[in-house]
Amino acid sequence: MEIKTDIEIAQACEKKKIMEIAQAAGIPEEYLEQYGNYKAKVDYKLLKDWADRPDGKLILVTAITPTPAGEGKTTTSVGLTDGLRKIGKNAVVALREPSLGPVFGVKGGAAGGGYAQVVPMEDINLHFTGDFHAIGAANNLLAAMLDNHIQQGNSLGIDVKQITWKRCVDMNDRQLRHVVDGLGGKAQGVPREDGFDITVASEVMAVLCLASDIPDLKARLGRMIVAYTYDGKPVTAHDLKAEGAMAALLKDALKPNLVQTLEGTPAFIHGGPFANIAHGCNSVTATRMALKVADYAVTEAGFAADLGAEKFLDIKCRLAGLTPSAVVVVATVRALKYHGGVAKADLNQENLEALEKGLPNLLQHVSNIRDVFGLPCVVAINAFPTDTKAELDLVEKRCNELGVNVALSEVWAKGGEGGRALAEEVVRLCEQPNHFHPSYELDLPIEAKLEAICKKIYHADGVQLVGNAVKQAKQLTELGFDKLPICMAKTQYSFSDDASLLGAPKGFTVTVRNLKVSAGAGFIVALTGDIMTMPGLPKVPAAEKIDVDENGVISGLF
DSSP, X not given: OOOOOHHHHHHHSOOOOHHHHHHHHTOOGXXXXXXXXXOEEEOTHHHHHTTTSOOOEEEEEEESSOOTTOOOHHHHHHHHHHHHHHXXXXXXXXXXXXXXXXXXXXXXXXXXXXXXXXXXXHHHHTTTTSHHHHXXXXXXXXXXXXXXXXXXXXXXXXXXXXXXXXXXXXXXXXXXXXXXESOSSGGGOOOEEEOEEEGGGSHHHHHHHHOOSHHXXXXXXXXXXXXXXXXXXXXXXXXXXXXXXXXXXXXXXXXXXXXEETTOOEEEEOOOOOTTTSOOBOOHHHHHHHHHHOSEEEEEBSSSIIIIIHHIIIIIHHHHXXXXXXXXXXXXXXXXXXXXXXXXXXXXXXXXXXXXXXXXXHHHHHXXXXXXXXXXXXXXXXXXXXXXXXXXXXXXXXXXXXXXXXXXXXXXXXXXXXXXXXXXHHHHHHTSXXXXXXXXXXXXXXXXXXXXXXXXXXXOSEEEXXXXXXXXXXXXXXXXXXXXXXXXXXXXXXXXXXXXXXXXXXXXXXXXXXXXXXXXXXXXEEEETTOOSSOOOOSSOGGGXXXXXXXXXXXXXX
């Protein structure tokens, strides 16, 4: 039997018109702005008009530490939502928008997989409704206004060696990490060292995902710190009078996007901050909207539970007043064997010894969700044809020893039908006692919050501030930012800040080399290890396999 690619499955799907999807979600036409036949934006005024409606149950989907073998978090999120509808529940899914960087880099498309996808898959993976372009334009407008202010006399006294704002582009481009610009003479600007972030690492992205409406958006944009003066005072976007024009560029991007799964389930896709260098969650507005229109709202947080889920629970839930009812931790037998030391080429062979060695990674994530955050949890094993019964039984046995159930998820091959067992367990968990609490208190000093995350979530021996981070912690405390939550920027490939330490490493210390306040988003970013805010392309980029034919049909997007 020929196995279809994700894009072939998506292109064969008979999509419903977006007005029909909106009706299924109970969204009146007056709140919709159509982008063609299969996409629409939903006005966030719906939330104010429906403020008295009760919220549904919030379900977070997270995963074990990523490996080249893949885990299938988005696929599971989509399939679980379709599965909930299969068992008669009113459910919608709320996801992040893919960044062009990973689409053309290592990962390929990011709209789910197999028969658990959101469509139109090509649009979602490429320009979609233009949100990321708007965010990049707003970010770069601020950068232009900052440099123009310096060029035109620098009345604010900005120290060009203390500019923290970078330009951005939604592409993996290592060439732009460190640049020198303003060359060519007096009329061409002030020469200085500069650099680019990928758009999803921009604070504008984080602000958009946390803002509730245009006034809140403008206030958050205005608070963003772009530089410091010669005497150490912060300079904000408001000081440069930039927030109004930036908000004008972002007014449509602020509205969540409505699309559908292959099975016609409503799906909100909005915002896309990376979870290794930002807070890794879709917009608060889209999540709140999903909670208003459905009894079960499924959402995901980027990368593993130590990154995306920790930030979802410690930052997003805290800032938005959200409480999840259940958490799903996605794993594959193949990925666990990789954590146990098996080479990628040998993952299809049964290896119980390696699986036993890799299981602590899953069990540590599960323990964190249950014991640190106090939330009900289920493990979803994303099924592969090469999984053996002995391997699946071993995973279930180890999870049951922690008092956590395991559900086999076959959504990649069977869509919602393959998500029934997981859906039933999630519904059961949503009625369990919920003792949700963050992993640290906000009134702790910056160093104590860093230590709490590193010890409780990563299971490190501790944290060490090096280089600029020591001075920055003192400065941020003096400026009154010490009560903000922490957003850890760390490799996604390990609990530690060393990507080569797989499984559940012990005996390591996390090194924080830089602390930066995102005053508009409302958190402090801690850069650990050698993490970068502008990825590079791999030796063979996914872009080499992507093409479009004479009829405009795209191929190679996963």
